[in-house]
Structure formats: structure tokens, C-alpha cells
Amino acid sequence: MDWNDRFAASGVGRPGPPSVLVGREDVVPTTGRALDVACGRGTVAVWLAARGLAVDAIDAAAAGLALGRELADAEGVSVRWIEADLDDGLPVGPAYDVVVCQRFRDPLLYPAFAGLLAPGGLLVMTVLSTVGDTGGRFRAAPGELRAAFDHLDVLVDEEGDGEAHLVARLR
Ligand SMILES: C[S@@+](CC[C@H](N)C(=O)[O-])C[C@H]1O[C@@H](n2cnc3c(N)ncnc32)[C@H](O)[C@@H]1O
Numbered sequence: 165m166d167w168n169d170r171f172a173a174s175g176v177g178r179p180g181p182p183s184v185l186v187g188r189e190d191v192v193p194t195t196g197r198a199l200d201v202a203c204g205r206g207t208v209a210v211w212l213a214a215r216g217l218a219v220d221a222i223d224a225a226a227a228g229l230a231l232g233r234e235l236a237d238a239e240g241v242s243v244r245w246i247e248a249d250l251d252d253g254l255p256v257g258p259a260y261d262v263v264v265c266q267r268f269r270d271p272l273l274y275p276a277f278a279g280l281l282a283p284g285g286l287l288v289m290t291v292l293s294t295v296g297d298t299g300g301r302f303r304a305a306p307g308e309l310r311a312a313f314d315h316l317d318v319l320v321d322e323e324g325d326g327e328a329h330l331v332a333r334l335r
Contacts, residue, residue, distance in 0.1 A: 167223075167225035168225045171227035171230075171231055172227045174231070175231075176235045177206070177207035177231065178207060179207055179208075179214055180208065180211050181208065182208055182266050182290065183329075184288060184290055184320060184322070184329035184330075188331070192212070192286065193286070196217055196261030196262065196282070197217065197218050197219075197220070197259075197261050197282075198212045198217040198219045198261065198263070199262070199263045199280060200222070200265075201222055201264065201265040201268065201273075201277075202222065202223055202250065202265060202266070202267070203228070203229075204228045204232075204267075205228050205232055205235070206221055206229065206232020206233070206235055206243065206245070209232060209243045213236065213239075213241035213242060213243050214239055214241050217261070217262060220243075220244045220255070221244070221245055222247075222255065223246075224247065224250065226247055250268070253276065254276045259281060260285055261282050262288070263277055263287050263288070264289075265277065265288070265289050265290075266289070267290055269302060269304060274312040277289070278313060278315070281334040283334060283335070284335075286332075288330075288331050289329065289331075290327055290329045292326060292328075293305075293306070293308075293328035295328065296323070297325075297326030303326070313330055316332035316333060317334075317335055318330065318331075319331045320332075
């Protein structure tokens with residue numbers, strides 16, 4: 165089933181922080197610019213906007229973006245929704261204070277993620293991992309995120325239960 169079909173079969177979500185930041189929400193600034201890459205139904209994007217950030221949110225699935233728009237309207241916040249294929253790369257433009265990418269993995273984009281950060285900017289990543297799982301071609305090998313972003317100040321580096329999480333700041 166493709167993502168548009170999945171979103172068409174699901175309802176509007178609820179705003180919430182990236183899962184790795186539950187209980188750590190204070191690391192996210194309340195001003196500045198944020199980007200949510202592969203935003204899906206936009207639940208994180210809307211949470212970031214409600215926190216006070218100016219948010220851009222990208223996904224290829226129009227049905228997910230439509231649910232995001234509905235959620236943003238219900239919450240009374242504004243998000244710039246961008247329908248784009250990440251196979252064509254990340255957007256070029258002003259730097260972001262927060263970049264989130266949760267449960268979408270493309271190691272070819274890792275250098276571009278770091279390049280999008282403003283000084284002091286926060287990167288929040290969650291990908292599927294082979295750690296604590298049987299494996300598969302979409303999953304990160306152990307240490308993949310740490311190796312890719314070791315030049316940042318790493319605040320959180322966790323792997324287990326089939327997911328890898330990294331939270332890091334550009335110096
Ligand atoms: C597992 S969902 C994660 C959604 C959201 N980040 C979350 O955590 O709820 C993966 C998302 O990646 C998007 N996606 C997959 N391949 C993509 C591509 N090449 N370009 C843009 N979005 C893509 C899908 O449309 C889907 O919304």
C-alpha cells in the first residue's frame with residue numbers, strides 16, 4: 165500500500181513532539197524556523213508551529229499533507245506545506261533552527277541535513293534500525309546516525325527496539 169492510500173485510510177492525528185523528545189521537549193526553541201522532513205500527517209510540524217516556530221513541512225504524499233492542513237487549521241496554527249519528492253533532494257534556502265526527520269531514512273541526504281542547520285540549530289532524527297530487529301534493507305546499521313553526525317554536538321544517541329534516534333546541535 166502506498167503512503168497516499170495509508171493516509172487516506174487514517175484520520176487526522178494529534179500534535180506531538182518527535183518521539184525521541186518526549187520528556188525532553190525543552191531542548192526545542194520557541195522561536196525561529198523549523199523544517200519537518202517527510203512530515204506525513206504533520207503531527208510534529210503542527211506541534212512545532214504551536215510551540216512558536218515558523219514551520220516548513222515536506223512530504224511526497226498529498227493525502228498526508230491534506231491531513232496536516234486540517235490539523236493545523238483545527239489548532240489555529242500556520243505551516244508551509246511542501247509537496248516534493250525527497251529523491252530530488254532537500255530544499256535550498258535560509259537555514260533552520262530545528263530540522264526534524266522522523267521515520268524516513270535516506271543516508272544520501274545526511275550531509276544535506278547538517279547543511280540546513282543554522283549555528284546552534286537542532287537536528288532530530290529517528291530511523292528504523294537493525295538494532296533490536298531482524299533487519300531489512302530500509303534499516304540503519306548500528307552506529308549509522310552517530311557516524312554521519314559526529315561533527316555535531318550529540319545530545320541523544322539511542323538505538324534499540326528497531327529504531328535509532330539522534331538529537332544533535334550544530335556548534
Ligand atoms: C513512516 S512515515 C513518517 C511520517 C512522519 N515523519 C511521522 O513520524 O509520523 C514516512 C513518510 O515518508 C514519506 N516519504 C517516503 N518517501 C518519500 C520521498 N521520496 N519523498 C518525500 N516523502 C517521502 C511518506 O509519504 C511518509 O509520509
